[in-house]
Amino acid sequence: MLERVFVIGVGLTKIGRFYEKHAKELFSEALWKAIDDAGGVKPQAIVVGNMTSSVLMGQDSFGALLADHAGFRGLPAFKVEAACGSGGAALYAAYALVKSGLVDVVAATGVEKLTEATTGYVTRALAQAADADYEVLYGATFTGLNAMIARLYKTLFGYTDEELSYWPLKMHEYASYNPYAQIRGKTTIEEIMSSPLIADPIRLYHSAPIGDGAAVLLLVRGEDRAREIAKKTGRDVVVELASVSLATDSVDLTTRNDLLTMDSTVKASREALKKAGLEIKDVDYIELHDAFHVTGYLSIEDLGLAPKGLAPKLYREGRFHKGDKPEINFSGGLKARGHPVGATGIYQAAEAVMQLRGDFPGFKASNPETALTHNIGGVSTTAAVAVFRRVK
Amino acid sequence: MLERVFVIGVGLTKIGRFYEKHAKELFSEALWKAIDDAGGVKPQAIVVGNMTSSVLMGQDSFGALLADHAGFRGLPAFKVEAACGSGGAALYAAYALVKSGLVDVVAATGVEKLTEATTGYVTRALAQAADADYEVLYGATFTGLNAMIARLYKTLFGYTDEELSYWPLKMHEYASYNPYAQIRGKTTIEEIMSSPLIADPIRLYHSAPIGDGAAVLLLVRGEDRAREIAKKTGRDVVVELASVSLATDSVDLTTRNDLLTMDSTVKASREALKKAGLEIKDVDYIELHDAFHVTGYLSIEDLGLAPKGLAPKLYREGRFHKGDKPEINFSGGLKARGHPVGATGIYQAAEAVMQLRGDFPGFKASNPETALTHNIGGVSTTAAVAVFRRVK
Numbered sequence: 001m002l003e004r005v006f007v008i009g010v011g012l013t014k015i016g017r018f019y020e021k022h023a024k025e026l027f028s029e030a031l032w033k034a035i036d037d038a039g040g041v042k043p044q045a046i047v048v049g050n051m052t053s054s055v056l057m058g059q060d061s062f063g064a065l066l067a068d069h070a071g072f073r074g075l076p077a078f079k080v081e082a083a084c085g086s087g088g089a090a091l092y093a094a095y096a097l098v099k100s101g102l103v104d105v106v107a108a109t110g111v112e113k114l115t116e117a118t119t120g121y122v123t124r125a126l127a128q129a130a131d132a133d134y135e136v137l138y139g140a141t142f143t144g145l146n147a148m149i150a151r152l153y154k155t156l157f158g159y160t161d162e163e164l165s166y167w168p169l170k171m172h173e174y175a176s177y178n179p180y181a182q183i184r185g186k187t188t189i190e191e192i193m194s195s196p197l198i199a200d201p202i203r204l205y206h207s208a209p210i211g212d213g214a215a216v217l218l219l220v221r222g223e224d225r226a227r228e229i230a231k232k233t234g235r236d237v238v239v240e241l242a243s244v245s246l247a248t249d250s251v252d253l254t255t256r257n258d259l260l261t262m263d264s265t266v267k268a269s270r271e272a273l274k275k276a277g278l279e280i281k282d283v284d285y286i287e288l289h290d291a292f293h294v295t296g297y298l299s300i301e302d303l304g305l306a307p308k309g310l311a312p313k314l315y316r317e318g319r320f321h322k323g324d325k326p327e328i329n330f331s332g333g334l335k336a337r338g339h340p341v342g343a344t345g346i347y348q349a350a351e352a353v354m355q356l357r358g359d360f361p362g363f364k365a366s367n368p369e370t371a372l373t374h375n376i377g378g379v380s381t382t383a384a385v386a387v388f389r390r391v392k
Numbered sequence: 393m394l395e396r397v398f399v400i401g402v403g404l405t406k407i408g409r410f411y412e413k414h415a416k417e418l419f420s421e422a423l424w425k426a427i428d429d430a431g432g433v434k435p436q437a438i439v440v441g442n443m444t445s446s447v448l449m450g451q452d453s454f455g456a457l458l459a460d461h462a463g464f465r466g467l468p469a470f471k472v473e474a475a476c477g478s479g480g481a482a483l484y485a486a487y488a489l490v491k492s493g494l495v496d497v498v499a500a501t502g503v504e505k506l507t508e509a510t511t512g513y514v515t516r517a518l519a520q521a522a523d524a525d526y527e528v529l530y531g532a533t534f535t536g537l538n539a540m541i542a543r544l545y546k547t548l549f550g551y552t553d554e555e556l557s558y559w560p561l562k563m564h565e566y567a568s569y570n571p572y573a574q575i576r577g578k579t580t581i582e583e584i585m586s587s588p589l590i591a592d593p594i595r596l597y598h599s600a601p602i603g604d605g606a607a608v609l610l611l612v613r614g615e616d617r618a619r620e621i622a623k624k625t626g627r628d629v630v631v632e633l634a635s636v637s638l639a640t641d642s643v644d645l646t647t648r649n650d651l652l653t654m655d656s657t658v659k660a661s662r663e664a665l666k667k668a669g670l671e672i673k674d675v676d677y678i679e680l681h682d683a684f685h686v687t688g689y690l691s692i693e694d695l696g697l698a699p700k701g702l703a704p705k706l707y708r709e710g711r712f713h714k715g716d717k718p719e720i721n722f723s724g725g726l727k728a729r730g731h732p733v734g735a736t737g738i739y740q741a742a743e744a745v746m747q748l749r750g751d752f753p754g755f756k757a758s759n760p761e762t763a764l765t766h767n768i769g770g771v772s773t774t775a776a777v778a779v780f781r782r783v784k
Contacts, residue, residue, distance in 0.1 A: 002394070002492065022525075045638075051452055052446075054444075055447060057524055058520055058524040059524040060474075060475045060520040060521055061474065061475040061520075061521050061643045061773045061774060063473075063474060063640070064474070064640035064642075064643055064769070064773045065773075067640055068640065068642045068643065073641060073642060074639055074640060074655070075640060076484065076637070076638035076639060076640065077474075077638075077640050078473065078474045078478075078481040078774070080471070080472060080473075081446070081452055081454060081470065081471040081472075081473060082452075082455060082469075082471065083452045083453040086470075089455075092468065092470070092494075093470070093472075093485050095492075095494075096485070096488040096489045096491075097492075099488075099492035100487075100488040100489075100492035100493075101394055101492075102488050102491070118524070119524075128451060128452040128453075129453050130453075131457070132450040132510070136450065246437075246468035246469075247466055248456035248459055248460065248467060248468065249456065249460075249465060249466065250460045250465060251456055251460065267466060377452075377453055378453045382453060382455070
């Protein structure tokens with residue numbers, strides 16, 4: 001019988017445009033915050049979710065570089081890449097490392113540095129989540145591909161752009177409470193609709209911003225160890241990482257079964273819930289992947305929370321807000337908390353853990369006992385879904 | 393009690409300059425060869441060791457791309473990056489995935505496509521294994537950094553370049569028997585010494601060539617399952633992957649304890665051997681990382697097989713050749729088998745497995761029962777060491 005896995009500490013940097021900081025510095029800040037949060041327990045291995053270090057920083061050997069700078073020269077460390085889902089994939093690999101017994105404590109981490117790129121261009125780098133030969137070569141940007149999906153969605157299901165703008169409106173509101181968020185100001189439908197068009201119909205305020213950040217989750221094997229650490233840090237609950245599932249789809253969109261269904265999200269979420277012994281209706285709190293407004297809606301639908309085409313309507317009518325089940329994205333989501341690509345999956349996990357512990361410093365969920373995080377890479381080319389559970 | 397992990401199939405492409413082939417094609421060839429070798433057993437997850445897809449192919453989401461092309465759309469798949477040690481790091485992650493019970497069969501894979509790069513330059517891309525800010529920015533290439541180490545080594549221990557050339561001489565000889573090797577022709581000390589100087593004192597024939605290739609190892613959990621598959625494929629032995637260890641060091645060389653000791657190699661090999669219940673003197677066969685001649689010698693020393701400074705002398709005197717214990721690099725090593733960067737660690741593992749099974753199609757080891765593989769990234773910034781054991 002394999003022992004269960006628990007989260008003993010989380011550490012986040014604020015997300016922003018930190019021209020003056022190297023990825024190493026952001027990483028060290030988040031890692032040591034997590035160690036402090038865990039009462040001083042240190043990792044025995046480090047898994048780094050990151051997408052763009054090779055292209056924007058000209059740096060490989062990236063896991064070792066970060067481990068060394070943070071004071072952990074020598075530890076097993078490597079980078080995991082799955083585009084914007086790199087953080088979720090790193091969580092999956094880290095979960096395996098600790099559950100297998102290879103190490104007793106592992107740091108599941110994500111870091112991304114998009115500003116002051118030294119060896120590449122951000123829009124080009126982010127497009128590498130798409131197919132180099134069949135999409136990018138012909139000029140597609142990542143926003144462009146998502147715009148095609150947004151156009152199909154609004155046309156097929158009969159929404160106006162204003163109606164779809166309710167998601168970013170709420171995300172900005174939630175993020176205004178989140179001290180780690182990149183965008184702290186509330187907005188209005190009018191402001192959203194008058195923001196610049198990036199790729200029709202997607203406007204600037206329908207999109208996640210470009211930002212830097214680092215996030216760390218410390219995982220331990222065994223409930224006794226987790227309880228001992230919780231006691232030391234004055235907590236009376238422990239948070240179990242009950243399951244992590246990863247699934248993939250094609251990179252290019254042309255061969256998808258259905259452009260408006262993210263098969264990998266469906267697959268990974270079903271599997272993760274099953275492994276945790278839950279159904280989606282049992283989940284109290286969710287952090288999901290909303291790189292664009294339409295991504296947020298598709299995610300709600302593909303997680304099984306709304307019939308296809310109804311997510312925007314239900315969301316505007318009040319579903320998934322405070323007091324509902326599940327409550328969704330009180331961090332402000334990728335839209336407003338920010339989306340430091342390879343770190344996003346770990347931010348989501350840390351936020352879910354804090355909501356379960358009751359110490360999230362932003363907009364608080366209603367005392368959730370179970371939480372799910374959903375992180376994707378590409379247009380759900382990769383989906384990582386994790387289920388967390390508060391254990392009294 | 394965690395179940396043990398076994399290798400049930402291996403698949404390799406020939407290494408070469410395949411201008412006409414995409415990385416996807418090389419990957420699919422190796423994966424399906426491994427599936428055939430395992431009597432048709434298919435993976436439930438795919439871990440891809442790769443260094444340069446982001447820079448040379450402009451492609452992220454790389455794990456999903458390869459899984460899809462090989463016919464495994466949907467499976468958990470992600471890329472692991474640890475520079476030239478990406479394959480070894482992927483083996484480490486894959487071992488954890490299967491040992492943890494997340495999946496029952498995993499493909500530990502590596503693929504690299506260095507020829508016909510579409511979005512970058514090979515020498516620049518390979519330099520990304522070094523520190524972008526403290527080394528590459530000042531003009532260092534990866535060969536340049538290793539040349540400094542080679543110069544220090546020969547000066548300190550009093551070797552001539554001719555004396556150090558015995559390693560490549562033997563590697564070329566061994567590779568001439570290996571159908572997967574990039575370089576199949578034997579050479580002479582005179583030819584080595586008259587080859588172009590790349591970075592003094594390293595000459596072309598002291599260096600691993602640039603090549604493309606893909607390698608796959610299929611791992612399963614549980615001896616019963618492994619025996620059942622072995623029976624089906626007509627084999628009377630199974631090969632256990634007894635341990636995999638990963639360790640790191642600084643990326644930049646300036647802060648190393650000793651330029652001529654690869655601390656991460658020392659650490660990873662000691663740990664891997666300890667976990668397997670062995671000492672280095674018990675190991676019958678080794679595939680080690682010889683990106684340059686000096687790397688081969690340092691590896692021998694840091695694995696604990698020779699006192700510092702004596703590896704070239706002992707090697708010339710006949711140590712580590714056919715009939716000795718251990719026998720080393722009968723594949724031809726990185727030097728002549730080739731070094732498709734992120735795939736190299738998996739090539740080594742596959743070669744070790746075939747030597748243990750007795751079906752390596754090249755220069756055969758003397759019926760080994762235990763084998764060790766040693767794969768590094770950067771100047772041993774990352775070291776991955778795996779121990780394999782034949783079980784009757």
